[in-house]
Amino acid sequence: MTIYAASVALLAAGTAAQAAWPERPIKLVTGFTAGGGADGVARAVGEALGRKLGQPVVVENRPGAGTTLAAAMTAKAAPDGYTLMLLTTTNAISPAMYNKLPYHAATDFTLVGSVARGPMLIGVAKTSSIHSLQDLIAMARKSPGKLNYGAGGVGTTPHLAALVLQREASMTMTHIPYKGGSETAAALIGGQIQVQFGTPPAMAPLASRTRLLAVTTSQRTSLVPGVPSVAETVKGYDVMSWYGLAGPAGLSSDVVTTLAKALGEVLQDDVVRKHLGTLGLEPYATSPADTAKIYLSELQRWANVIKQEGLRADE
Template sequence: MAHLGAFRRTPAPPSSLESRSMISLTKRSLARWSLASLALLATAHPALAAAYPQKPITLVVGFSAGSSIDMVARAVGNKLSDKLGQPVLIDNKPGAGGNVAAGLVARAPADGYTLLVVANSIAIAPAVYPNLKFDVQKDLRAVAYVGVGPVIMKVSTQRGFQTLNDVVSYAKAHPGALNFGSSGVGGTPHMATELFNHIAGIKMTHIPYKGGSDALAALIGGQIDVLINPLLGDVASDKVRSLAISGTQRSHLAPGVPTFGEAGYPAYDLGVYYGVVAPSHTPADVVQKVNAAINEVLKDPSVVDALTTRSGITLAPGTPAAFQKFIDQDIARWKSVVEKNPGIVQP
């Protein structure tokens, strides 16, 4: 204690030997603290994954109830609840071609309890919306790929079109006179139709709705002339006529409808895909746990019946990394399409 008292009374600088000892001690303390911290971080995520989930999970959908992506979310969510042992809730947040929902999830806590069900629009958005308040590749991460299905072109019977060539001939003779609906600017139906306009060399006027089901209702009601929509969610009506479907062969759900290739447009072959993403910093172990659960769900007979047998979707379980690579490639693809055809993004 006398030494300590002397030290307080004589605030002289320590000797070089003391300084080196103090620095060495500080470095050893910091090293031990860093190692302990790293060990804690290394064990935190596995512990989180082991305990996950401890409360309901929300699947956010960027389009209205009844749309094709909503149907996929509900089919997967119902069985995902059984696999993970917690309720899975569907939260529809339509708007801006799915970007309202995507922005919400991008800013959500990265804990695996708020996930986003996506379609092609997640890759289209960066090309169509240059001022997005989130970055698809930096703020979101792929969790699971679900599958891909065809799109089908339908027309209002009020126009009297019998074939795809009837539509193209009329549109060429009357540029802009035909209107087409979609689930929103930048959504898959919008860009699918704009892509066909480009391939066929025609111009039709775009009328966006909040979801595919709303656009289909408008077609049935005669408010729009043309709609290219996913086959999933399609309904039979004497008010509409199906003219062409994407894919290399006809769908067993619409055997009387020719492919776009058969109808004279082989360059047009666009499918609509579905998957699940999460906030970018969601722990990898949580992502893997959800991925494994969804892959199991896709093998469930009731899900196969709902999405493949009755809806034409080819289910394809895979890894988060493979789905992320797919999204990155699709983003590059749509940026190239829009750069070459800047007028394509006009509403």
């Protein structure tokens, strides 16, 4: 065989190998435990992706250290398209909360596409004298630090949403950390706290006993009809829960293109859209380039907030 013929054969073999992706099951890593909201997103989207790609997408839960264990595992994986990760807002928060991570959050991932986004809710007990966000702000300004609020643990998305609101509305409340949304909701009803910041699913079980004041996204949402946005009172305020799909740095453009196309189709699936709605989320499709911009912007935003507030997770 001539050198030319051999080169053509190798090129053809390489093209065939690329075209064959995926040839085996794909791992979808999430930094949260099974049964939670992020796990639900991963399983719904993963199952639908598997049908589109013709290979199973198997969810692997690697919780711990603010999703950094899962992120490190993904960053160190071979960039062959067989290890992906469901990114969340927590992945944009954790790099500023932890020292000496074994990966570089801004450069060690290939962004494929956004998956979903959704608001957090601000609520009070139905027996509360606070009937609007304006009431809450006025009370917090009048008696700085007197109002206790729950928003999960330190450095969680609800906690940071509360910190941003306090800074932008020039008010002060006291954070009482809780392990999760259901525990926080119970504290709200029990009177240990006066305000809760949480996701729609976390606040839903006690909805009949709570009053919603606002959603944290810039506009009202059909997910929670009739509830005003914070931005209607505090101009420019916008905090959302965001989910995206990523792989290790160095994913081939062919794999990214195939994945992005399949993901876009999955997000049009009525079953997937309905499931996301039950989790308080709406489908959110963006191109790989726009997804990278969103992720990098979130990294920078939360790094600034965390620095301003002096938060650390590993001290």
